[in-house]
Amino acid sequence: MNKLFINYLKNVGIILSIVILSLLLNACSIKTNVVASSDGVYQYKTIHNPEGIGKFYLGREIAKVMGHEGAAWLERPSRSYRESPQNAIDRLDLKSTDVVADIGAGTGYLTFRISPLIPQGKFIN
Structure with a gap:
């Protein structure tokens, strides 16, 4: 095989390895929407809609006060x-x-x- 082609395949392999590793690391770092606490009536979540306050009642997030x-x-x-x-x-x-x-x-x-x-x-x- 041509030496240039072999180098090309090595470079493609390295790039693919980096892309796959990046995707795996990103998937591992994604946070899940875990319930931080619950008082029996409300749930409090650490990850929530920016328009809400992180406090949930009957599964729906309470919105910020509207002006x-x-x-x-x-x-x-x-x-x-x-x-x-x-x-x-x-x-x-x-x-x-x-x-x-x-x-x-x-x-x-x-x-x-x-x-x-x-x-x-x-x-x-």
């Missing part, structure tokens, strides 16, 4: 389709004299939809 900058997201047109808020309101089976508290009302998205349903009731937000 006024997030108002447009709360009022987005796709919310009625994606979250079905009217379905949730209907399931409340509200009576006209009920008292409703909307805790963390944000922009009042649900407040404005529920308050007409309780004209003799009381709405606290």
Whole structure:
């Protein structure tokens, strides 16, 4: 065989070895999303979404507190389709004299939809 071709094969072998070793080392260093602790109600994870606080309730991460900058997201047109808020309101089976508290009302998205349903009731937000 040609000496140049043999050198080429050696170089390819070295490069492939380096690539494979790098992939193996990278796979070994990937952290798993381990539950750091649990208090029976909440789980706390060390690796989590940067938009969350690392605290989970019923499998869902609690988001960071939203400021006024997030108002447009709360009022987005796709919310009625994606979250079905009217379905949730209907399931409340509200009576006209009920008292409703909307805790963390944000922009009042649900407040404005529920308050007409309780004209003799009381709405606290």
